[in-house]
Amino acid sequence: MSAPDTISILTGVLLDAGIKSVCTVSLGGLVALLLQKGSAAQRHAVWACSFASLPLLVLAAAQRGPEIALDAPFLAPCWLLGVGVAALPPLLGLLGLARLRREAQPDSNTPGLLHSSALHGPITWGVIRPIIVLPARASAWTTSQRAAALAHERAHVRRYDWAVHMVVWLVCALFWFNPLVWLARRKLALEAEHAADDAALAEGAQPVEYASLLLSLHSNNGPKTGLHAGGSPLGCRVRAILSPRKRGAARAGVLFLGLTLCTVVSAALGTWPTWKRPAENLTCSPGPGP
Amino acid sequence: MSDPLSRRERQIMDIAYQLGEVAVADVRDRLEDPPSYSAVRALMGTLVEKGHLEHHQMGRRYVYKPRVAAEEASTSALRRLVATFFGGSAARAALALVADSEIAPEELAALEAAIARAKGGER
Numbered sequence: 001m002s003a004p005d006t007i008s009i010l011t012g013v014l015l016d017a018g019i020k021s022v023c024t025v026s027l028g029g030l031v032a033l034l035l036q037k038g039s040a041a042q043r044h045a046v047w048a049c050s051f052a053s054l055p056l057l058v059l060a061a062a063q064r065g066p067e068i069a070l071d072a073p074f075l076a077p078c079w080l081l082g083v084g085v086a087a088l089p090p091l092l093g094l095l096g097l098a099r100l101r102r103e104a105q106p107d108s109n110t111p112g113l114l115h116s117s118a119l120h121g122p123i124t125w126g127v128i129r130p131i132i133v134l135p136a137r138a139s140a141w142t143t144s145q146r147a148a149a150l151a152h153e154r155a156h157v158r159r160y161d162w163a164v165h166m167v168v169w170l171v172c173a174l175f176w177f178n179p180l181v182w183l184a185r186r187k188l189a190l191e192a193e194h195a196a197d198d199a200a201l202a203e204g205a206q207p208v209e210y211a212s213l214l215l216s217l218h219s220n221n222g223p224k225t226g227l228h229a230g231g232s233p234l235g236c237r238v239r240a241i242l243s244p245r246k247r248g249a250a251r252a253g254v255l256f257l258g259l260t261l262c263t264v265v266s267a268a269l270g271t272w273p274t275w276k277r278p279a280e281n282l283t284c285s286p287g288p289g290p
Numbered sequence: 291m292s293d294p295l296s297r298r299e300r301q302i303m304d305i306a307y308q309l310g311e312v313a314v315a316d317v318r319d320r321l322e323d324p325p326s327y328s329a330v331r332a333l334m335g336t337l338v339e340k341g342h343l344e345h346h347q348m349g350r351r352y353v354y355k356p357r358v359a360a361e362e363a364s365t366s367a368l369r370r371l372v373a374t375f376f377g378g379s380a381a382r383a384a385l386a387l388v389a390d391s392e393i394a395p396e397e398l399a400a401l402e403a404a405i406a407r408a409k410g411g412e413r
Contacts, residue, residue: 093384097383121387122386123381161385162384215401218392
C-alpha cells in the first residue's frame, strides 16, 4: 500500500470516528445528566464507559474501511502532530512521578505511603503497587484531617481511578480535535473526586472539617471566575460535601448497564454509515469538480 | 533560602548581584518608583533574615552583599525551575486531593462563609 493510500485511509477513519465520537460523548453526557440525582460514582462510571467506547469507534471504522474520501493529505499529519502534543503532558508527568517517588521519604509505619516537601497537597497514582504521597505540611494536620485525606486517596486506589485517568488522557490525545472529549474529561475527573469525597465521608470524615481542609489547599492565583461557569471544581466539591445528597459506590448493575449500553451504541454507530453513500464514494475536493 | 522572594526583594537581589556590595541608598537609587529609605532597609533586613544577603558595618553605614555567588544562585534557580516543572507535571499525572485549585477571591469568600454557617449549624 502506498503512502498516499495510507494517509487517505487514515483521514477517512479519523473523520468517521471523529463524527461518531461527538454522538458517543453527547450520549454519555445525557445519561450522566439523567443520573443527576444518583451518586457521583454512578455518573463517573457512565463517563468512563463512554470513554471506553471511543477507541472501539476507531477500530470499527478501521476494520470497515473509510467511507469518506477527502482530498486533504495534510489532515493525517496534523492529527499525528496533535496526538504527540496532547500526549506530551502525561508522559512528562510520568517522568515527574518517577522522580517524585525517588526523592520522597517513605513513611515508617505505612507501606506505600510517602512524604514529600515538593507537593502542595496529597496525591496518588499506580494500580498494582499504588502510592500515596502526603505533603510535608501534613505533619501539621490533625489526626482526623490526615485520616480524611488518606480515606480520599485510598478510595481512588480502590476505584482504579488513576488507571481510568491515564486511559482517558490517552483517548483525549487520540480525539484531541473534539472539544467535547476534553469537556467530558473534566466532568469525569470531577465525578471521580466527588466519589472519593463521598467515600471519605462514608468512612467518618466530618463534612465541615473535611471541606475546610480542601479549601486550605487552594492556590489563590487571582480571579479566574471566567474559567469555570457555575464555580470552580474545588468550590463545587466543597458545596457538595456540605450539602446532604446521595452518596455511595456505583452498583454493579449500573456499571453493567452502562457498559452494555456503550458497547451496543458503539457497535451500532460503528456499523452505521457516516454518510449515505451513493453508488460511488463521496469525494469532497477543494477544487471544482471535473 | 527556600522562601520565595517578592517582586521588590527580587529587584533588590538583582541590584546586589550587579554591584556586588551595596548600601541601602545605592539600592534605593536604582529601584524604579522606590519606596522610603526605611522601607528599603526593612526589605534588605528581611533578605538578611531569609539568608539571601549578608551585611557588615563599614564606617558609619552597613554594606550588604549576596551570600551566594551569582552563578551558584542561577544554578539553584534553574534546579528549582526544573523541580517546579516536574512537580507540576507530576501532580497533573497523578490524582491530587485538590487538583484544579484556582479559585476566585469572591468564590473563596462565599465558600468560607458556607463553611462557617455549617459550623454554626453543627453546634
